[in-house]
Amino acid sequence: xxxxxxxxxxxxxxxxxxxxxxxxxxxxxxxxxxxxxxxxxxxxxxxxxxxxxxxxxxxxxxxxxxxxxxxxxxxxxxxxxxxxxxxxxxxxxxxxxxxxxxxxxxxxxxxxxxxxxxxxxxxxxxxxxxxxxxxxxxxxxxxxxxxxxxxxxxxxxxxxxxxxxxxxxxxxxxxxxxxxxxxxxxxxxxxxxxxxxxxxxxxxxxxxxxxxxxxxxxxxxxxxxxxxxxxxxxxxxxxxxxxxxxxxxxxxxxxxxxxxxxxxxxxxxxxxxxxxxxxxxxxxxxxxxxxxxxxx
Amino acid sequence: xxxxxxxxxxxxxxxxxxxxxxxxxxxxxxxxxxxxxxxxxxxxxxxxxxxxxxxxxxxxxxxxxxxxxxxxxxxxxxxxxxxxxxxxxxxxxxxxxxxxxxxxxxxxxxxxxxxxxxxxxxxxxxxxxxxxxxxxxxxxxxxxxxxxxxxxxxxxxxxxxxxxxxxxxxxxxxxxxxxxxxxxxxxxxxxxxxxxxxxxxxxxxxxxxxxxxxxxxxxxxxxxxxxxxxxxxxxxxxxxxxxxxxxxxxxxxxxxxxxxxxxxxxxxxxxxxxxxxxxxxxxxxxxxxxxxxxxxxxxxxxxxxxxxxxxxxxxxxxxxxxxxxxxxxxxxxxxxxxxxxxxxxxxxxxxxxxxxxxxxxxxxxxxxxxxxxxxxxxxxxxxxxxxxxxxxxxxxxxxxxxxxxxxxxxxxxxxxxxxxxxxx
Numbered sequence: 001x002x003x004x005x006x007x008x009x010x011x012x013x014x015x016x017x018x019x020x021x022x023x024x025x026x027x028x029x030x031x032x033x034x035x036x037x038x039x040x041x042x043x044x045x046x047x048x049x050x051x052x053x054x055x056x057x058x059x060x061x062x063x064x065x066x067x068x069x070x071x072x073x074x075x076x077x078x079x080x081x082x083x084x085x086x087x088x089x090x091x092x093x094x095x096x097x098x099x100x101x102x103x104x105x106x107x108x109x110x111x112x113x114x115x116x117x118x119x120x121x122x123x124x125x126x127x128x129x130x131x132x133x134x135x136x137x138x139x140x141x142x143x144x145x146x147x148x149x150x151x152x153x154x155x156x157x158x159x160x161x162x163x164x165x166x167x168x169x170x171x172x173x174x175x176x177x178x179x180x181x182x183x184x185x186x187x188x189x190x191x192x193x194x195x196x197x198x199x200x201x202x203x204x205x206x207x208x209x210x211x212x213x214x215x216x217x218x219x220x221x222x223x224x225x226x227x228x229x230x231x232x233x234x235x236x237x238x239x240x241x242x243x244x245x246x247x248x249x250x251x252x253x254x255x256x257x258x259x260x261x262x263x264x265x266x267x268x269x270x271x272x273x274x275x276x277x278x279x280x281x282x283x284x285x286x287x288x289x290x291x292x293x294x295x296x
Numbered sequence: 297x298x299x300x301x302x303x304x305x306x307x308x309x310x311x312x313x314x315x316x317x318x319x320x321x322x323x324x325x326x327x328x329x330x331x332x333x334x335x336x337x338x339x340x341x342x343x344x345x346x347x348x349x350x351x352x353x354x355x356x357x358x359x360x361x362x363x364x365x366x367x368x369x370x371x372x373x374x375x376x377x378x379x380x381x382x383x384x385x386x387x388x389x390x391x392x393x394x395x396x397x398x399x400x401x402x403x404x405x406x407x408x409x410x411x412x413x414x415x416x417x418x419x420x421x422x423x424x425x426x427x428x429x430x431x432x433x434x435x436x437x438x439x440x441x442x443x444x445x446x447x448x449x450x451x452x453x454x455x456x457x458x459x460x461x462x463x464x465x466x467x468x469x470x471x472x473x474x475x476x477x478x479x480x481x482x483x484x485x486x487x488x489x490x491x492x493x494x495x496x497x498x499x500x501x502x503x504x505x506x507x508x509x510x511x512x513x514x515x516x517x518x519x520x521x522x523x524x525x526x527x528x529x530x531x532x533x534x535x536x537x538x539x540x541x542x543x544x545x546x547x548x549x550x551x552x553x554x555x556x557x558x559x560x561x562x563x564x565x566x567x568x569x570x571x572x573x574x575x576x577x578x579x580x581x582x583x584x585x586x587x588x589x590x591x592x593x594x595x596x597x598x599x600x601x602x603x604x605x606x607x608x609x610x611x612x613x614x615x616x617x618x619x620x621x622x623x624x625x626x627x628x629x630x631x632x633x634x635x636x637x638x639x640x641x642x643x644x645x646x647x648x649x650x651x652x653x654x655x656x657x658x659x660x661x662x663x664x665x666x667x668x669x670x671x672x673x674x675x676x677x678x679x680x681x682x683x684x685x686x687x688x689x690x691x692x693x694x695x696x697x698x699x700x701x702x703x704x705x706x707x708x709x710x711x712x713x714x715x716x717x718x719x720x
Contacts, residue, residue, distance in 0.1 A: 015536055018529070019543030022599060026550060026558050029568070033561060042571050084460045091456030100457065102710050107468045109649065109706040111656025113673050114695040118471030121478055141467045148460060202551040205658045205673070218553055218659070225557045225663055233561075236554045244549075 030240070033233035053230040060231070066215035067238060073132055073207075073216070074200040074242075077139040081147040081196050082189070089151035094160075104148055107141045115141050116209025123210055130211045138206040139199075147196040154188030194242075194249050201242050475699065478692035494689030504694060506669040511698070514586045514661075514671065515654035518593035523647050525594065526601035530609060530639070531631060533602070541606065547599040552592070556663040559592050581664050588664035589671075593657075597650045604646040608639040641712070648709035652702040672698040 033039075034053045036046025057063055092101060107115070116138050123129040123137070159181065166180045182189070204218040212219070217239060224232040479494050498504040533541055547555075562568045564581040581588040617630040625633070658673040665671065670678060676691040676698075683690070 015532070015540050019540045022547040022595075023543035026547075026554070029558060029561055030554075044568070044571050084463055087456030088460035091454035095454055095457075100454075102706070104457075104460065104464065106703065106706055107464060109652040109656075109702045110468075110471075110699050111658065111673055111695065111702065113658045113676065114475060114656065114699045115468070115471045117478070117676070117692060117695055118474035119467065121474045122470050137467060140463065141471065144460060144463060198549060198551075202553065204553060208658075208677075218551075221553060221557075222659065222663065225560060229561065232557055236557050239551055239554055 027240075030233045030236050033229060034237055036230065053234045056228075057231050057234040062215045062220050063235070066217045066220040069132060069135075069215060070201055070217040073135050073139060074197045076132075076136045077143050077200040078147070078193055078196040080136070081140060081144045082151075082192060085144060085148040085151050085192070088148050090155045092148065093152045093155035094157075105145050108145045111205060112138075112142055112203055113205030113209055116206035119206075120210055130213045132211075132214065134210040135207055135214065135216065138210045139203050142203065142206070143196045143199050146199050147192045150192035150195050151185065151188050154185030156184075159184040190249055194245070198242050201239070472696075472699065475692045475696045479689050479696055481689060494693045498690050498693050498697075501690075503668070503670065504672075504675055504690075507672050507675040507694070508697070510586060510669040511655055511671040511673075512701075514589050514593070515651045517586075518590045518597065518654050519647050519651040521590065521594050522597040522601055522650060523643065525598045526605055527643070529598065529602050530605040531635075533606065534609070534614060541602075544599050545603055547596065548603060550596065552596055552657060553659050553663075555592050555596050556660045559588060559595075559664050563588065563591065582666055584666040584668070586661075586665060589661050592660050592664055593650075593654050597654075601643065601646050601650065604642040605639045608642040609635055610638075613638045644712040645709040648705050648712065652705040652709075655705070656698050656702050 032046065035049045035051075037050035037052045038048035039046035088104070092104070095101075119134070119138050119141075120129060123134045128134050162180050162184060163176050166176045171179065202218060203216075204222070207214075207216040208219050217235070221232065221235045221239060224235060480490050480492065529544065533544070560567065560581055563576070565579070567581075570576055578587065580591055613635055616634045620630045620634055621627065656673055657671075658677060661671040661674045662677070665674065672694050676694040679687045679694070680691045
């Protein structure tokens with residue numbers, strides 16, 4: 001007796017609500033709150049919509065510099081992390097030692113506030129505490145493992161073979177990098193950059209510990225959450241922008257990467273369907289000329 | 297005959313070795329261990345990782361045998377040569393090698409050397425027998441550049457990892473050392489000397505003890521709830537459209553700070569939830585039991601765990617479940633006996649990572665947590681704010697405690713991954 005499993009247990013509406021709770025509710029809440037000039041009493045929606053939140057947010061003397069500082073720090077951290085992580089990811093992609101991977105990933109687990117507090121005495125001695133450099137260094141501890149992790153998957157054996165083939169055909173190191181390696185790891189590189197940027201952009205504890213006097217977006221946002229919900233909502237939306245871009249880029253890259261495979265799969269499926277002879281019920285598939293795939 | 301064993305293993309496909317070959321391969325590896333080489337990973341029969349380790353070991357043995365035959369590569373011709381009976385003359389065993397390598401010598405050329413070593417009256421049949429029965433332990437002493445042939449198995453760091461490793465050693469190691477020094481110099485800024493005063497102070501401090509208990513409870517409860525919800529969602533998501541998965545996964549990149557901000561908008565007294573359904577039966581934001589923190593962590597970590605589970609719950613697992621269901625297994629049993637063992641590895645290590653994060657996060661307890669008790673991170677933050685720079689050592693000691701807790705959880709996560717890797 002065959003019993004279908006996991007089907008129809010929860011009504012589709014429940015799934016729509018669940019999905020909406022995770023995707024639509026946060027965004028809609030922030031948009032409505034950011035646009036609600038007057039929202040009093042027990043009303044579910046604001047009584048008055050407008051741009052007061054935007055105007056007040058960007059007229060605040062701390063918020064403009066905070067956004068600029070956060071952007072500069074995130075860009076600098078990601079650039080340094082990518083340069084340092086590139087050879088590490090290349091080496092680790094063919095290294096099965098878990099101890100090494102564990103060592104590289106440990107900083108992810110440690111609270112950023114602890115990292116920031118621990119670095120502060122050294123940064124004070126070096127005379128760079130309370131500076132953007134100090135923030136970049138403290139963010140690097142957390143961002144570097146993420147970037148390494150994201151890049152590692154890109155250096156496949158196939159890519160290394162392609163590099164070897166290019167070298168055999170006379171391509172120099174720069175040409176191999178530009179024409180073979182970067183296109184080969186493009187998807188993982190995009191993911192690594194986006195992930196690194198988001199992690200640095202969201203760092204609260206380490207930014208506060210090493211440079212509490214320098215305005216950074218998360219540090220500036222926290223006081224507004226309790227004091228002015230409209231400005232907090234505008235800042236939340238600004239804060240969400242990079243993660244949204246991350247998702248969009250990741251989705252685009254995934255779609256781009258999957259197209260050839262999906263096309264091949266569809267072609268193979270068509271061949272399989274066309275080669276099944278219903279009269280004799282035998283399957284006589286022909287291999288694909290390009291891929292050599294047989295629809296069996 | 298170890299050489300014959302090597303050739304059998306080299307000829308067979310991975311996972312097709314017979315019991316004798318398994319045992320023999322173990323013997324070979326045992327010989328390597330006695331010679332001080334790396335022992336490889338576990339050797340359980342049927343364990344996929346271990347079989348990979350055994351396969352690697354077998355490849356090494358082939359390489360060593362090739363080196364003994366003065367071969368520099370591991371081509372098929374070399375393996376074929378090793379597979380032939382060892383008592384054949386070398387020019388028959390490995391004609392291509394002899395032809396290509398000027399240094400290689402035939403048995404006929406080697407025999408005078410052997411005769412010279414053993415004396416003029418030595419029986420060359422005995423020489424051949426000695427050579428045939430030469431144990432692999434002796435052969436293994438032949439110097440082979442494993443680092444060159446197997447760059448991933450060397451003892452040292454791969455060169456490419458060095459820059460990243462050095463950056464982390466300086467910054468991460470420096471941060472830990474800085475915390476230790478800070479914790480041992482109470483009031484460093486006001487000129488106090490080294491001592492354990494800060495440690496004694498926080499251990500005597502009731503607020504700190506409460507903070508440790510509160511932090512562990514929050515991390516434990518939110519992780520358990522996230523795991524249960526993630527399993528339920530993943531089970532239900534098996535045959536749902538991909539957009540629902542994407543929508544649930546969209547909460548993963550949402551910063552914790554934004555999630556906490558949303559929790560205040562919805563769940564604080566007078567928030568959206570109260571405006572929609574009336575007065576809530578519970579105080580969530582600022583609740584002294586940490587309900588607000590648990591809600592935010594659960595909202596944030598459940599989608600992360602769902603992604604991990606769905607990545608492990610592949611089509612093969614679903615096929616096995618369908619097959620079990622066709623044989624009469626209940627849905628609950630197919631999940632418990634088929635799906636759970638396959639997702640346990642990802643779920644276990646993911647849950648420990650989530651718990652480690654919950655132990656050390658600062659912004660969520662700061663925004664939606666109670667004033668008292670603190671979490672360890674907020675204790676470290678507020679103790680400096682309230683007691684001034686002199687309390688910096690107490691703050692460092694508290695942060696060291698939570699750092700050690702997270703590192704222990706990280707190590708446990710790796711252990712869980714290793715233990716379950718063979719079973720999945």
